[in-house]
Amino acid sequence: MNDFSPGLENVLARQGVTRRDFLKFCSAMAATLVLPTRYVERIADALATVKRPPLVWLEFQDCAGCSEAFLRASRPSVGDIVLDILSVNYHETIMAPAGKAAVKSLDDTVKEGGYLVVVEGSIPTKDNGIYCTIGGRTALDIAKQVCGKAAATLTVGACAFYGGWPNATPNPTGAVGVKDAVPGITLLNLPGCPPNPVNITATVVHYLTFGSLPATDQLGRPLFAYGTRIHDNCERRAHYDAGEYVEEWGDDHARAGWCLYKMGCKGPATFHNCPTVRYNDGTSWPVGAGHGCVGCSEVAFWDTMSPFYRRLPNVAGFGVEAQADQIGLGIVGGVAAAFAAHGVVSAIRARQQPLARHESDGVSAEGKEG
Amino acid sequence: MLRRLYVWEIPVRLTHWVNVLSIVVLSFTGYYIGNPWILVSAREWYGPYFMGIVRFTHFVFAFIFVASLLLRTYWAFVGNAWASWRNLFPFLTAEGRKSLGDALKYYLFLRREPPEVVGHNALAGLTYAVIVFLYFLQTFTGFALLGEVNTEGIWYKLTGWVFVFVSNQVLRQIHHLIMWLLIAFAVHHVYAAMLIDNEEGNGLMSSIFSGFKFVHASLLKKVNNKG
Amino acid sequence: MPKVAIDPITRIEGHLRLEVQVDGGKVTDAWSSSTMFRGMELVLKGRDPRDAWLFTQRI
Numbered sequence: 001m002n003d004f005s006p007g008l009e010n011v012l013a014r015q016g017v018t019r020r021d022f023l024k025f026c027s028a029m030a031a032t033l034v035l036p037t038r039y040v041e042r043i044a045d046a047l048a049t050v051k052r053p054p055l056v057w058l059e060f061q062d063c064a065g066c067s068e069a070f071l072r073a074s075r076p077s078v079g080d081i082v083l084d085i086l087s088v089n090y091h092e093t094i095m096a097p098a099g100k101a102a103v104k105s106l107d108d109t110v111k112e113g114g115y116l117v118v119v120e121g122s123i124p125t126k127d128n129g130i131y132c133t134i135g136g137r138t139a140l141d142i143a144k145q146v147c148g149k150a151a152a153t154l155t156v157g158a159c160a161f162y163g164g165w166p167n168a169t170p171n172p173t174g175a176v177g178v179k180d181a182v183p184g185i186t187l188l189n190l191p192g193c194p195p196n197p198v199n200i201t202a203t204v205v206h207y208l209t210f211g212s213l214p215a216t217d218q219l220g221r222p223l224f225a226y227g228t229r230i231h232d233n234c235e236r237r238a239h240y241d242a243g244e245y246v247e248e249w250g251d252d253h254a255r256a257g258w259c260l261y262k263m264g265c266k267g268p269a270t271f272h273n274c275p276t277v278r279y280n281d282g283t284s285w286p287v288g289a290g291h292g293c294v295g296c297s298e299v300a301f302w303d304t305m306s307p308f309y310r311r312l313p314n315v316a317g318f319g320v321e322a323q324a325d326q327i328g329l330g331i332v333g334g335v336a337a338a339f340a341a342h343g344v345v346s347a348i349r350a351r352q353q354p355l356a357r358h359e360s361d362g363v364s365a366e367g368k369e370g
Numbered sequence: 371m372l373r374r375l376y377v378w379e380i381p382v383r384l385t386h387w388v389n390v391l392s393i394v395v396l397s398f399t400g401y402y403i404g405n406p407w408i409l410v411s412a413r414e415w416y417g418p419y420f421m422g423i424v425r426f427t428h429f430v431f432a433f434i435f436v437a438s439l440l441l442r443t444y445w446a447f448v449g450n451a452w453a454s455w456r457n458l459f460p461f462l463t464a465e466g467r468k469s470l471g472d473a474l475k476y477y478l479f480l481r482r483e484p485p486e487v488v489g490h491n492a493l494a495g496l497t498y499a500v501i502v503f504l505y506f507l508q509t510f511t512g513f514a515l516l517g518e519v520n521t522e523g524i525w526y527k528l529t530g531w532v533f534v535f536v537s538n539q540v541l542r543q544i545h546h547l548i549m550w551l552l553i554a555f556a557v558h559h560v561y562a563a564m565l566i567d568n569e570e571g572n573g574l575m576s577s578i579f580s581g582f583k584f585v586h587a588s589l590l591k592k593v594n595n596k597g
Numbered sequence: 598m599p600k601v602a603i604d605p606i607t608r609i610e611g612h613l614r615l616e617v618q619v620d621g622g623k624v625t626d627a628w629s630s631s632t633m634f635r636g637m638e639l640v641l642k643g644r645d646p647r648d649a650w651l652f653t654q655r656i
Contacts, residue, residue, distance in 0.1 A: 309647055
């Protein structure tokens with residue numbers, strides 16, 4: 001049965017979380033959602049009085065990285081907070097029951113309705129979706145049923161967004177994301193590999209405070225987290241603009257914290273709030289730690305952002321090392337050589353077969369015509 | 371008899387040279403943006419913002435190039451016969467199709483006589499159609515990439531829809547590749563102009579500066595008969 | 598003699614199905630099957646080797 005407890009604040013007080021910490025959490029959420037400070041109180045009120053809506057967490061072709069990321073959150077234990085605000089009735093990685101008893105938890109929640117569903121992992125579609133089954137049912141079947149009847153679906157991670165690395169060339173299982181497997185549902189995508197748990201929490205908090213999902217871009221990603229490029233918020237941007245780049249791993253420029261553009265950083269091509277929110281309670285993020293962004297929140301990033309240490313993807317059919325610039329230079333070289341040869345032949349031809357008209361030309365002093 | 375004929379009007383020549391300058395600057399700055407190979411000292415006045423200056427220059431010349439394209443497009447409808455958009459699609463007329471075949475045979479050494487026309491020969495015209503398409507694609511991909519800086523702005527509104535279908539990395543790939551195709555075209559273009567100038571003796575190379583070509587009286591009659 | 602299937606096995610990473618043959622209160626046979634396949638080896642083939650670590654982390 002779904003559990004509805006009294007407001008979050010009481011739940012937290014029983015766990016020894018002070019009101020001060022609770023308000024700090026609400027402030028952090030307001031900041032993440034890019035809301036002005038006057039919303040902090042509204043968030044606090046909403047969370048203090050909200051009933052616990054049920055949530056089921058589905059895992060398909062996943063690595064459980066998104067669950068791990070989410071459970072790593074702290075201060076004050078975001079995972080605890082959300083798990084106490086929400087009644088998480090089904091999560092294969094952490095739930096107590098197994099087998100038929102686990103499936104029963106899912107079925108009961110679906111029957112009652114009004115639940116949120118979080119999806120992690122891609123859904124295989126090839127060969128009738130046989131490449132991922134749970135309790136004897138294909139992932140595709142489960143997704144269609146559970147997401148179809150949910151109040152809202154949140155996808156976490158690249159896999160549930162568009163298919164993730166299982167979708168990368170050659171995509172042996174026909175892996176796709178929820179938006180392609182179950183069209184027409186209320187869907188919000190939180191891509192990233194893994195996504196930032198702060199963004200997941202903020203989305204849930206938004207839903208509980210305002211009763212609706214935050215505004216999204218054309219790919220269904222909330223704008224508060226995916227509205228600006230990493231490049232435009234990066235702490236190393238001044239180095240980029242100054243032409244100061246790391247040339248090799250571990251060189252002096254790397255030690256000086258220079259821009260990682262030449263090491264293949266995909267910040268200019270990626271929309272995500274990593275530079276501002278960062279990971280592990282704002283400890284750091286890839287560029288801050290000295291490694292370029294790999295563009296993990298973008299569609300098909302495993303193919304479009306790789307090779308990760310070069311700026312452009314390889315061009316299919318031209319070999320592992322070929323990129324647009326090498327191919328382009330080859331084209332120019334080829335054209336130049338071809339026309340150099342043409343020129344030689346033309347010169348020979350002109351000498352051996354002079355054109356008739358050249359022998360009788362005169363010039364008249366006519367002016368403009370036409 | 372050769373007659374001096376005014377073929378390339380001022381907007382045609384002006385936009386041609388603005389394009390040359392723009393494409394050269396856009397290529398250098400564009401290449402640097404994709405592969406910043408120049409080492410810059412922060413002590414130079416341009417040092418602390420070198421990539422910024424290069425990008426800014428790229429954007430300025432992108433707009434200059436677009437202005438030139440707009441002017442030339444307008445002129446393609448109001449200019450003289452040799453400035454007309456019709457030159458880009460010679461295959462639309464039977465005469466054009468024949469001219470295309472003749473020009474192709476000439477370049478492949480299968481026919482001695484170069485194509486006898488006042489303006490662009492048919493093959494050149496068709497090539498320009500391809501080039502104009504590349505210009506459009508380059509401009510579009512360029513503004514789409516620029517648009518990502520501000521998803522609320524006008525450029526994203528005009529071009530952002532494309533990102534539902536294709537990654538910005540693919541757009542970048544296309545943007546890089548077209549630069550090289552245009553450079554390859556420039557090599558061919560200069561070569562072909564020099565070749566035809568030599569073969570036809572009509573002052574072709576000078577005409578892109580002065581506007582005047584020297585054409586045979588017989589060809590002139592054809593032009594005048596067309597009115 | 599009943600064959601019991603336990604699917605999903607929970608509190609593990611990934612997916613697992615166990616089938617167990619029970620005779621007289623004792624398990625006499627057991628089968629395990631992994632119920633999910635993605636093909637990472639196929640995905641890695643032909644790629645820049647310096648990218649491999651990022652993929653394999655997501656196994």
